Amino acid sequence: MARLHVESTINGEAQEFLCDANQSLLDVLRDELGLTGTKEGCGTGDCGACSVLVDGRLVCSCLMLGVEASGAQVETIEGIAGDEGLHPLQNAFLENAALQCGICTPGFIVASKALLEKHPNPDESTIRYWLAGNLCRCTGYDKIIRAVQDAAAKMSHPA
Amino acid sequence: MESYGYVAPSSIAEVLAVLNESTGAGQMTQLLAGGSDVLVQMRMPNHQPRTIVDIKKLAETNRLEVGAEGIYIGAAVSSAVMNEHQGLQKAMPGLLEAGDLIGSTQVQGRATICGNLCNASPAGDSIPALIAAGGICDIATATGSREMPVEDFVIGVGKNALMDGEFLLGVKFAMPNANTKDAYLRFTPRTEMDIAVAGVGVRVSVENGVCTDARVSIGAVAPTALLVSEAANALIGSTLDDVALEAAGQACKNIASPISDKRGTAEYRQKVVAVLCKRAIAIAHKRALEN
Numbered sequence: 061m062a063r064l065h066v067e068s069t070i071n072g073e074a075q076e077f078l079c080d081a082n083q084s085l086l087d088v089l090r091d092e093l094g095l096t097g098t099k100e101g102c103g104t105g106d107c108g109a110c111s112v113l114v115d116g117r118l119v120c121s122c123l124m125l126g127v128e129a130s131g132a133q134v135e136t137i138e139g140i141a142g143d144e145g146l147h148p149l150q151n152a153f154l155e156n157a158a159l160q161c162g163i164c165t166p167g168f169i170v171a172s173k174a175l176l177e178k179h180p181n182p183d184e185s186t187i188r189y190w191l192a193g194n195l196c197r198c199t200g201y202d203k204i205i206r207a208v209q210d211a212a213a214k215m216s217h218p219a
Numbered sequence: 220m221e222s223y224g225y226v227a228p229s230s231i232a233e234v235l236a237v238l239n240e241s242t243g244a245g246q247m248t249q250l251l252a253g254g255s256d257v258l259v260q261m262r263m264p265n266h267q268p269r270t271i272v273d274i275k276k277l278a279e280t281n282r283l284e285v286g287a288e289g290i291y292i293g294a295a296v297s298s299a300v301m302n303e304h305q306g307l308q309k310a311m312p313g314l315l316e317a318g319d320l321i322g323s324t325q326v327q328g329r330a331t332i333c334g335n336l337c338n339a340s341p342a343g344d345s346i347p348a349l350i351a352a353g354g355i356c357d358i359a360t361a362t363g364s365r366e367m368p369v370e371d372f373v374i375g376v377g378k379n380a381l382m383d384g385e386f387l388l389g390v391k392f393a394m395p396n397a398n399t400k401d402a403y404l405r406f407t408p409r410t411e412m413d414i415a416v417a418g419v420g421v422r423v424s425v426e427n428g429v430c431t432d433a434r435v436s437i438g439a440v441a442p443t444a445l446l447v448s449e450a451a452n453a454l455i456g457s458t459l460d461d462v463a464l465e466a467a468g469q470a471c472k473n474i475a476s477p478i479s480d481k482r483g484t485a486e487y488r489q490k491v492v493a494v495l496c497k498r499a500i501a502i503a504h505k506r507a508l509e510n
Contacts, residue, residue, distance in 0.1 A: 082222075
């Protein structure tokens with residue numbers, strides 16, 4: 061079958077791409093659009109490394125077809141930093157050493173951004189449950205939780 | 220078929236036409252709602268290419284209505300959208316509890332309870348909750364539509380009652396009165412992101428301290444989720460006292476026919492399902508009294 065033509069908005073810019081009917085949004089981002097910041101961990105929705113926002117909703121891009129992004133607003137890790145520099149979450153992950161190998165980090169940051177948009181001052185339990193779908197095999201999670209708390213504090217009370 | 224196809228019809232008639240044509244031509248189709256099961260299945264080795272029929276563009280499957288005339292949850296409504304609906308939080312806390320136990324925040328952003336129902340896993344958390352809440356399947360057919368209680372919809376492990384050319388439009392419910400509340404409890408070894416060892420959905424109506432109506436459904440302890448009328452009978456007419464709860468739990472244990480697997484032995488599941496039944500009734504009872 062001919063490849064499908066899809067138009068969507070990715071990180072604020074109109075994008076057109078061709079994809080196969082069974083190609084995941086994750087594969088489209090990485091292989092068709094060169095946006096390799098979004099990682100594949102499991103490919104079955106268990107690890108969260110491929111987390112992106114679609115129309116503001118946190119999803120696993122491996123559990124969505126590329127063609128389902130037609131007409132949607134997609135935000136990936138590449139769209140998190142602004143013109144003025146890194147997002148507070150990105151700075152907090154660096155300052156709190158909340159990463160080691162780094163494969164899970166884009167997913168954690170995208171998921172944490174969605175969390176803070178919904179709950180600007182989450183308690184530890186809320187953070188842990190929200191991020192339960194993001195797996196990290198290096199940090200033991202504590203540093204990640206502290207980084208999210210740090211970013212939440214800085215975002216509520218900018219210096 | 221050598222490769223996958225994809226269509227996203229915008230009307231029920233178009234979906235039915237695609238299903239009908241494909242069946243006539245001997246080709247396989249795959250209905251797609253949230254995709255959290257379908258995309259994983261598509262990656263299984265030797266999965267045969269087919270035409271994917273995305274039903275998320277239909278107005279009917281996106282319905283989420285909570286009103287005096289009843290509740291309707293369309294087949295394309297995600298768990299995340301359900302969780303944010305205040306009317307649903309008040310009317311069916313138990314159903315939301317079940318949806319909120321399925322997968323991560325990310326998965327709930329896509330996954331639907333109707334997809335969980337169609338997937339027909341014995342451990343699907345939303346199914347006992349849908350049965351307890353008295354859900355009725357709204358099925359689109361070539362000649363119009365038909366309805367079926369949720370407890371009749373799942374007919375085996377991974378098998379549902381949809382016939383060729385049909386699809387599930389949504390699930391509907393009578394609006395529960397203020398004295399009627401549901402609850403869902405499941406047991407898993409860890410608190411999040413796990414599959415049920417056993418699950419129990421209940422709904423009780425309480426008037427002047429007496430239980431006037433009840434529904435109890437158990438999951439993950441038989442090939443399909445079951446409506447346990449013996450448990451309901453033990454509750455109706457009682458004050459939901461310890462004796463009634465014990466009898467309801469025993470009824471669940473008696474009807475359960477679990478398997479032993481890595482998540483638990485059959486004997487353990489039977490014991491746990493009785494305990495969960497009692498605890499879920501206590502939660503629903505408390506909710507009914509608070510209103």
